[in-house]
Amino acid sequence: MTMLDIQNLNVWFGHGRDRVDAVKGATFSVDRGDSFGLVGESGSGKSTILRAVTGLAPDWSGSIKLDGTELAGQREKAFYKTVQMVFQDPYSSLHPRHSVDQVLGETLYLHGFKDIDTRVVKLLDDVGLGGKFRFRYPHQLSGGQRQRVAIARALAPEPEVLLLDEPTSALDVSVQAEILNLLVDLRTENKLTFLMVSHDLSVVGHMCERLAVMKDGEIVEIMEVEALRKMQATHPYSQELLAASV
Amino acid sequence: MSETQSLRAWLLTETPTSRRHAKLSAIYHAWLSFRTNTMAMIGLIILVLLVVVAVVAPWLAPADPFAQTLANRLQPPGTDGHILGTDSLGRDLMSRLIYGSRITLYIVGLVALIAPITGLLVGTVAGYVGGFTDMVLMRITDIFLAFPRLVLALAFVAALGAGIENAVLAISLTAWPPYARMARAETLTIRSSDYISAIRLQGAGPLRIITKHIWPLCISSLIVRVTLDMAGIILAAAGLGFLGLGAQPPSPEWGAMISEGRRFILDHWWVATVPGLAIFTVSLAFNLLGDGLRDVLDPKDSEK
Numbered sequence: 073m074t075m076l077d078i079q080n081l082n083v084w085f086g087h088g089r090d091r092v093d094a095v096k097g098a099t100f101s102v103d104r105g106d107s108f109g110l111v112g113e114s115g116s117g118k119s120t121i122l123r124a125v126t127g128l129a130p131d132w133s134g135s136i137k138l139d140g141t142e143l144a145g146q147r148e149k150a151f152y153k154t155v156q157m158v159f160q161d162p163y164s165s166l167h168p169r170h171s172v173d174q175v176l177g178e179t180l181y182l183h184g185f186k187d188i189d190t191r192v193v194k195l196l197d198d199v200g201l202g203g204k205f206r207f208r209y210p211h212q213l214s215g216g217q218r219q220r221v222a223i224a225r226a227l228a229p230e231p232e233v234l235l236l237d238e239p240t241s242a243l244d245v246s247v248q249a250e251i252l253n254l255l256v257d258l259r260t261e262n263k264l265t266f267l268m269v270s271h272d273l274s275v276v277g278h279m280c281e282r283l284a285v286m287k288d289g290e291i292v293e294i295m296e297v298e299a300l301r302k303m304q305a306t307h308p309y310s311q312e313l314l315a316a317s318v
Numbered sequence: 319m320s321e322t323q324s325l326r327a328w329l330l331t332e333t334p335t336s337r338r339h340a341k342l343s344a345i346y347h348a349w350l351s352f353r354t355n356t357m358a359m360i361g362l363i364i365l366v367l368l369v370v371v372a373v374v375a376p377w378l379a380p381a382d383p384f385a386q387t388l389a390n391r392l393q394p395p396g397t398d399g400h401i402l403g404t405d406s407l408g409r410d411l412m413s414r415l416i417y418g419s420r421i422t423l424y425i426v427g428l429v430a431l432i433a434p435i436t437g438l439l440v441g442t443v444a445g446y447v448g449g450f451t452d453m454v455l456m457r458i459t460d461i462f463l464a465f466p467r468l469v470l471a472l473a474f475v476a477a478l479g480a481g482i483e484n485a486v487l488a489i490s491l492t493a494w495p496p497y498a499r500m501a502r503a504e505t506l507t508i509r510s511s512d513y514i515s516a517i518r519l520q521g522a523g524p525l526r527i528i529t530k531h532i533w534p535l536c537i538s539s540l541i542v543r544v545t546l547d548m549a550g551i552i553l554a555a556a557g558l559g560f561l562g563l564g565a566q567p568p569s570p571e572w573g574a575m576i577s578e579g580r581r582f583i584l585d586h587w588w589v590a591t592v593p594g595l596a597i598f599t600v601s602l603a604f605n606l607l608g609d610g611l612r613d614v615l616d617p618k619d620s621e622k
Contacts, residue, residue: 128515152521165512169534171340178530182520204333207340225516 075104075265081134083124094120096289107266109276112286118269122235126157156226157235161242162218166210172221173206176228183229195224216247236268273317285310348614358610364603372419379413383570392586403588411592414570421571425486425555426548432490434544437497442528445505462495475563485564489554504536538615545608549601556597572597
């Protein structure tokens with residue numbers, strides 16, 4: 073069953089002469105429980121697709137369907153309970169003046185949960201941070217720990233779809249693997265659907281079943297990860313990317 | 319382990335056990351780093367003394383600040399019963415100074431409440447909402463900024479009548495635009511950051527984002543700016559008093575006292591000097607405190 077269906081999506085910034093088309097006619101769909109990767113170089117419009125889905129990029133046309141319902145204009149509260157996003161840079165995605173407890177507590181409060189205390193503790197356990205991190209501030213945490221907090225925040229409303237915007241690219245190589253494994257575990261535990269953006273083909277190969285290769289705002293090829301592993305890309309740009317990553 | 323030592327350990331713990339504990343611990347850490355700044359501590363001590371003096375003024379003052387003894391006028395400092403001397407109506411300068419601290423604190427307190435809050439409100443709303451609202455609010459701010467401060471205050475006092483309340487209002491009306499500009503500039507850098515996007519993805523509305531996420535980041539630099547501006551506010555209040563548009567005689571406002579003493583400044587220097595020194599000390603104290611607070615509160619430094 074299709075969880076996220078994107079048809080002919082265009083996203084642009086600015087108006088008139090300043091208009092920049094970041095995404096042009098993107099079409100793909102992600103099945104429930106699947107993990108889909110978006111690959112491409114910087115500026116190819118990968119992250120912009122995520123921002124359009126969440127409503128952070130206001131100017132877009134085409135159709136985005138979530139679980140069969142068309143998304144339009146302002147996203148509703150129910151949307152944010154279904155779809156959550158993990159940002160690229162954990163150093164800027166956490167409020168510098170809010171403790172871990174405040175970050176998670178406020179998220180839970182906004183989604184109308186009552187048993188906030190027990191849930192905060194459970195969320196921290198789920199992402200592998202103990203209770204001792206609960207009252208820490210972001211500047212007292214390492215990059216990997218921050219990203220775990222950001223993941224806990226995204227998991228707080230118990231979403232079905234997780235959008236991952238290069239969740240490991242700002243982290244140390246040794247920490248990257250930890251976070252990726254955590255995400256894999258969480259996905260199987262919570263039956264999540266992943267839409268993951270990365271410029272790293274090996275990360276996508278590890279995390280995803282299918283992927284789309286993007287270049288200059290367009291999707292040039294959609295393929296199975298199996299095909300990626302066998303180096304069977306058909307589009308010349310994908311072949312180039314593959315060759316570069318070996 | 320003694321009582322104080324265990325309290326200290328409790329405050330300095332790496333792993334707080336509750337929200338209140340975490341908050342108290344953070345405050346204690348800030349206090350420890352503030353305490354290392356000697357100059358700021360001097361400023362703080364002077365201001366605490368000022369507050370204490372203002373509170374216990376009736377018990378502290380040796381004489382009634384309004385009691386006139388014309389036979390005893392313009393006595394120099396050190397005269398029997400008048401440590402700082404008397405003014406042109408024979409009133410004890412020491413007592414007037416002590417009671418004047420109440421007026422100074424009243425003015426400073428009110429202005430420090432009105433101006434930054436107005437500025438913060440205008441600046442953050444303009445910065446976060448943007449577009450037409452931003453344009454309207456910022457042009458209004460520009461209009462207020464374009465007037466020379468004391469002249470605008472003079473116009474307000476002239477229109478509303480002389481008096482401390484109107485002086486406070488006039489100073490506040492001229493003091494808020496810089497805060498609005500500062501708050502807007504900070505909001506613009508904050509609003510596009512990932513943590514604001516993140517909270518928007520939790521369904522938070524603009525009101526919550528502005529009050530709970532943008533304000534905490536603007537407030538520290540605002541507090542610093544306010545303490546540094548306090549000296550200017552005291553001087554503006556004294557200036558209005560000096561021009562006869564602030565506190566009215568016989569009220570012992572420090573600026574008005576200087577204004578009275580001006581007539582005898584060559585022969586009886588102490589009448590104008592004593593309140594002048596008081597203004598100078600309090601202004602200096604606020605500046606020292608502001609410098610210290612900047613070191614403690616500036617978010618860029620707290621990253622360390």
